[in-house]
Amino acid sequence: xxxxxxxxxxxxVGYTPQGKVPGRTSLSFHLEAAxxxxxxxxxxxxDIDGLLIQPTMGDPSVTAALVAQYLGARVRFLATLDTFGxxxxxxxxxxxxAVAHGLANYVVCTYGENARSGVSEYGTALNGGxxxxxxxxxxxxxxxxxxxxxxxxxxPETWKEIAIAQRRWANLNPQAIMYTxxxxxxxxxxxxxxxEPFRLFxxxxxxxxxxxxIVTTAERARDLKKRPVYIMGMGQDHPATNPQQAxxxxxxxxxxxSGEQALKMAGLTLKDIDACEIYDCFTYTVEIELMDYGxxxxxxxxxxxxxxxxxxxxxxxxxxxxxxxxEAYQMGFTPLTEAVVQLRGEAGDRQLGAPTSTREPEIILVxxxxxxxxxxxxxxxxx
Amino acid sequence: MKNYLKPLPIITDDxxxxxxxxxxxxxxxxxxxxxxxxxxxxxxxxPQCHSMDAEWEKLSGQGKIYSFVIYRISYxxxxxxxxxxxxxxxxxxxxPRMESNITDCKVEDxxxxxxxxxxxxxxxxxxxxxxxxxxx
Numbered sequence: 001x002x003x004x005x006x007x008x009x010x011x012x013v014g015y016t017p018q019g020k021v022p023g024r025t026s027l028s029f030h031l032e033a034a035x036x037x038x039x040x041x042x043x044x045x046x047d048i049d050g051l052l053i054q055p056t057m058g059d060p061s062v063t064a065a066l067v068a069q070y071l072g073a074r075v076r077f078l079a080t081l082d083t084f085g086x087x088x089x090x091x092x093x094x095x096x097x098a099v100a101h102g103l104a105n106y107v108v109c110t111y112g113e114n115a116r117s118g119v120s121e122y123g124t125a126l127n128g129g130x131x132x133x134x135x136x137x138x139x140x141x142x143x144x145x146x147x148x149x150x151x152x153x154x155x156p157e158t159w160k161e162i163a164i165a166q167r168r169w170a171n172l173n174p175q176a177i178m179y180t181x182x183x184x185x186x187x188x189x190x191x192x193x194x195x196e197p198f199r200l201f202x203x204x205x206x207x208x209x210x211x212x213x214i215v216t217t218a219e220r221a222r223d224l225k226k227r228p229v230y231i232m233g234m235g236q237d238h239p240a241t242n243p244q245q246a247x248x249x250x251x252x253x254x255x256x257x258s259g260e261q262a263l264k265m266a267g268l269t270l271k272d273i274d275a276c277e278i279y280d281c282f283t284y285t286v287e288i289e290l291m292d293y294g295x296x297x298x299x300x301x302x303x304x305x306x307x308x309x310x311x312x313x314x315x316x317x318x319x320x321x322x323x324x325x326x327e328a329y330q331m332g333f334t335p336l337t338e339a340v341v342q343l344r345g346e347a348g349d350r351q352l353g354a355p356t357s358t359r360e361p362e363i364i365l366v367x368x369x370x371x372x373x374x375x376x377x378x379x380x381x382x383x
Numbered sequence: 384m385k386n387y388l389k390p391l392p393i394i395t396d397d398x399x400x401x402x403x404x405x406x407x408x409x410x411x412x413x414x415x416x417x418x419x420x421x422x423x424x425x426x427x428x429x430p431q432c433h434s435m436d437a438e439w440e441k442l443s444g445q446g447k448i449y450s451f452v453i454y455r456i457s458y459x460x461x462x463x464x465x466x467x468x469x470x471x472x473x474x475x476x477x478x479p480r481m482e483s484n485i486t487d488c489k490v491e492d493x494x495x496x497x498x499x500x501x502x503x504x505x506x507x508x509x510x511x512x513x514x515x516x517x518x519x
Contacts, residue, residue, distance in 0.1 A: 128393075128482075129470065131389070131390060131510075131512055132483050133390075133459065133462045133468060133470060133484070135454075135462075139454070139470065143451070143452050144450070146450045146495070147449065147450040150495045192456070193456075194455060195452050196452055
């Protein structure tokens with residue numbers, strides 16, 4: 001069977017105002033993000049014949065059919081596609097398959113939520129345990145992070161490097177919630193402890209906003225307004241197991257198998273990766289995912305993960321928009337759209353290459369995970 | 384017992400039996416009669432071999448802490464007076480792991496691999512929660 005390598009491209013990205021944006025429905029963020037992605041690609045709504053949405057946490061009424069209805073779209077490929085935080089990467093993969101096989105020409109993929117000002121579900125129990133007071137997504141990852149402290153000897157000393165590197169990127173990104181707020185090591189340590197071992201600055205920025213992107217064939221992509229970003233490789237791996245029984249809290253997570261598959265499809269090794277956009281719902285997530293992709297061995301995170309390496313000017317730029325920690329939480333759409341913006345050379349002050357004394361970006365690894373590392377998707381994107 | 388305001392377990396047709404045993408102060412989980420795997424949370428079938436033949440095995444209630452978190456802020460008004468409190472994953476001697484609270488111990492003293500044992504907290508007339516304390 002023919003490989004999907006380079007058969008599809010991302011040709012549009014759509015943003016909305018983000019941060020605290022009160023007075024808006026989650027649906028409205030899906031719509032604005034989709035509209036802006038369509039404009040960005042130089043397309044019209046009449047061109048769009050595929051739509052995938054990630055359902056909104058906190059508002060199950062927002063379905064793919066509803067978004068299609070309000071966009072005024074008439075599509076022949078439609079689904080509400082949910083693998084939690086891994087959804088954006090999964091949507092890109094399903095969209096790539098659809099366009100490669102002629103089931104659609106232009107697939108819009110969206111997410112939107114008003115979780116900061118409206119209804120948030122992030123404080124509830126994702127995997128049960130409410131009867132023990134096990135509330136919130138943070139606790140599930142904090143449980144994994146505590147185990148990592150025990151097995152790897154990492155902890156806040158390591159995680160602060162991730163938080164600070166990403167804050168340095170956010171300070172170069174006017175769209176980032178934390179654009180104007182710098183972070184010192186002292187700021188990190190002084191941030192309030194929420195659920196031990198996590199502090200506030202280990203935890204992502206819930207946002208009112210939407211994000212969208214458009215996938216088409218490589219051939220069609222070349223005729224559109226913006227420089228195409230090609231999907232070279234893709235993979236998924238979903239360990240799924242309830243976190244209580246999970247053997248993967250300290251790895252191997254889905255990053256390992258999905259990453260190996262994606263790199264194999266792309267015909268690349270980790271040495272070819274110029275930057276990583278890693279789903280960083282919490283600082284520890286970055287530690288475990290980069291380890292499972294193979295950037296360092298088990299327990300070597302404390303030596304490898306340094307703000308100077310991961311931040312502007314570093315040899316492994318990480319989450320260059322500020323990521324979920326310091327730009328805005330938009331599920332897996334945050335890392336995915338940032339990779340596109342970087343590969344197009346549209347990232348302004350945070351642009352990889354000469355402006356930030358980093359490698360010229362040719363190839364970026366995009367990692368998404370969801371649940372408590374129960375789902376995972378990987379994309380390898382190139383110019 | 385009358386004014387228990389904290390969230391209660393969500394009892395379904397899959398887990399009702401588990402909670403019935405808890406009410407009797409017995410910690411029982413489904414043991415696959417084909418491959419011997421003890422599964423949790425309760426479910427129709429064994430996730431290892433797909434056998435639907437299971438017995439409710441009585442467990443010792445002994446285990447070790449696999450990992451734990453300490454809540455320093457309250458996510459729910461009914462827990463406001465409990466801060467700081469701990470939720471842990473307990474690795475039971477028989478193999479499965481479960482989440483619960485560690486009590487009878489300062490949160491600062493909790494460690495991974497600490498031996499713990501189950502006890503039952505009758506929070507309502509209908510619900511008893513299995514909780515864990517350090518082995519004395």
